[in-house]
Amino acid sequence: MPVRDSYPDGAPCWVDLTTGDPLGAQDFYGPIMGWEFEELGPRYDGYTMCLLDGRPAAGLLPPPAGAERLPAAWNVYLAAGELSAVYERVTRAGGTAVLGPHEIPGAGRLAFAFDPGGTPFGLWQSAGHLGAGVYGEPGAMCWHELTTADPAPADAFYAELFPYLQKQVGDGRSFDYTAWSVPGSDGLPVCGRYRAAVPQPYWSTYLAVPEADHAAEQVAGLGGRVLREPFDSPYGRLVPCTDPSGARVTFCQLP
Template sequence: MTEARGSAGSSGEAEARHAPGTPCWVSLMVHGLDATQEFYGELFGWEFQPGPQQLGPYVRALLDGKEVAGIGQLPPDRHLPIAWTPYFASDDVHGTTETVRLCGGTVGVGPLDAAEAGRLAICSDPSGAVFGIWQAAAHLGIALTGVPGTPAWNELITFESASVVKFYETVFGFEQEAVASADFDYVTLHIAGRTVAAVLGMGQALPRDRGPHWMTFFEVADTDEATARVYELGGHVLRQPHDSALGRMSTVTDPEGARFSLLQSKA
């Protein structure tokens, strides 16, 4: 998993600028901003400071004084799925969104300026999975990786990998590598030889109540303890802690229903 968390140096600080195509930020839009800050603050030790307000009230989560994620508040009349959204770096968000459209995806928001921080767009791939695009200016994205409480991995959960991987290859320049298995549809995505994300095809086993979606994994020191803590804080456990190729992991939701995974990476 050292490659997957790849931009971290020995100190855990991320590179100054994320290469185009790499996951560079994660953001969550909720109805109860204060309660959500309390949940993640207790779970991950995050502190918060105000961020750009173009889409409404928004805060950035800090760990050791470094930005690791964003949380915004939905308007009361917007009943959108509550979900963590990964953002992929781009040097030209306008050009990237045009490619999204040409490849059968949808641009739901933007491109628009987020004050002096940069430019963003929120899109969905042809299967409906939502993702963001970030063109950095003052805000470069995730500034700390590889330590508990930071985003560790992003995985697209979808029906089948083949067609949707072609979309992401064209939009972001990914190279793919399939995991050889007769009964396991799993493809890793690479930028300049570095593993940055993956696509898991679940076929008819994909949860119907959720549909195709990106799953964000957060690093924890102890998956079993962190999973129990989620439950204590009012969240739900969708899949109990178990061992995987990435490390010991579980799948949970926060009190508003946003799904995410907890990962205790292999050393």
């Protein structure tokens, strides 16, 4: 099992799903991901841990009070050892600071912000809760990418927050995709940025499954929607979907 005990600054370290139906999310993701669930109760505002063999893999949370109509979505958190310093750079780099830094007792500090294109993302400084304790295996998150129609401001913004090395892996025209690595990642990409004609940019969460085709069948049977039939890529067999609450997620059978 690829157990994680640290994340370098700038690497996606945690994901959670904001949904008005956390119990429905358990019914959907549990069979597909092999997760068990631990509800943390009122002290943590109804937060639920998704566990893989007892290790934290992701989280579920209801929308905050007054924002019950917030669309369901997976939230991506970037590791930040000095969260306050990174958060201060958000506005200087052209983004919008939204929330934080906020203390989570016994776990760490979080903040939320929008990048210049309006994409929400989180920052996480560990102090007890590292983030995902597993990565890159069935039942765990395995990749994250920013999809945007306007890549230049996004590339510049995130490079101001973290020392990303942003390497073009396409031709930059018909296929514009940059892979981002950081010091401490041994030169391996930790996330990516993809240019596509989308009306609103977003961070994507990829979750690893044993078999993509079986996951697609489960999605349909559990009330989700398969956006594209399973297809092969150099990095695995992919199934872009939405869950029953409408949150976008891609299931991936790793190569």
